[in-house]
Amino acid sequence: MFPTRIEIIPSTGIVDQVRALVPLTTTLTMTCLPHHGIERTMRTSVELSALGYTVIPHLAARSIHDRAELTRIMRECDAAGIGEVFVIGGDRKQPAGPYGSALPVLEDIAQYTGGRMRAGVAGYPEGHPTVAALDLLDALQDKQHLATHVVTQMCFDAPKILDFAALLRREGVDLPVWAGVAGSVPRTKLVALATQIGVGSSLKFLSRKGPLARKLLSGDRYSPHPLVAGLESQPGIAGIHLYSFNNLDAVPNEAGLASSPTALQPALIRGAAREQ
Known part of the structure; x- marks a missing residue:
């Protein structure tokens, strides 16, 4: 089974929810949304780490x-x-300060920690709405000596993710790629939480992204199992980064991912890494 990480939003009450529903063996990543700020990301990350979870805070430059x-x-x-x-x-x-992109943050982290802190960076299999494809590739090439892996933006197409990983290899970016995958989510849940978590502006974009995305918005419950099956055992894919709406009570047997020290069956959806 793929190693799997689940992305958590540091909303009120999430620590108790995680403690009740998520095994300690699960790696968590903690979003940093503009209306929450880094302080909440760090506070929640530290609290969950103290409980025994492996936590990866998101740092938005x-x-x-x-x-x-x-x-x-x-x-x-x-x-x-x-x-x-x-x-x-x-x-x-x-x-809010001197950092306009990820690169200078990575440089300062490497300096402050002597290179001990591992750092993931974002990748975009389907491109970015405001950044040219060549600029995205240049940015990854500039950052790779400071990073340990790439996490892709949410994607519903296994071939696109695999093509992206192959492109990175051809262009000399040798970082492991974690595939950003949406978990199982009903349309009503997506619409209800869209504004709260900042994906309202992405709904029209999703609706143009093929049959899986259209099914996600049609009222049926989307399952990532076929997508994960298409990625498993493929070269260049290190694991699954599962985007979450914090609806952790929907975890069991829905994502088609087995619970283990390296894999959880989480739920739902969120694209956190929109900027390079």
Whole structure:
């Protein structure tokens, strides 16, 4: 079975929900949304790490106010035993401080930690709505010496993910690729939470992305099992990054992913890494 990580949104009450429903052997990644900010991401990550979970905080460059704040974050991670972060540009329109993209954050993290902190970066199998494909590739090439892996934006097409991984290899980007996959989610749940978690503007984009995405929005419950089956045992794919709406009570037997020390059957959907 694929190694699987589940993405969590640091909403109110999520720590108790995770503790009740998610095995300690599951790796969690913690989003950093503009309306939440990095403080909530870090507070929730530290609390879950103290309970025994392996947690990977998302650090959105545009939400970091200054280099001193980044230093404090690295100290919090060290104290909590957090050894990996996921660095993105973030959705914030105007940077809160000196960081406008992921690269300078990665550079400072490497300097502050002496290269000990592992860091994931974002990839886009279907492109980015505001960044040219060549610029995205250039950015990954610039960041790869500071990163340990790539996490793709949510995608519903296994061949596109595999083509993206192959493209990276051809262009000299040798980082392992974690495939961003949406878990099982009903249309009503997606619409109800779209504004809350910042995907309302993505619904029209999703509706143009083929039969699986149209099924996601049609009222049926989408299952990622066929997509995961199409990715399993394929070269260049290190594991599954499962996007979540925090609806963890829908976990058992819905995603087609077995619970184990490296794999969980999580649920639902969220694309957190929209900016390079």
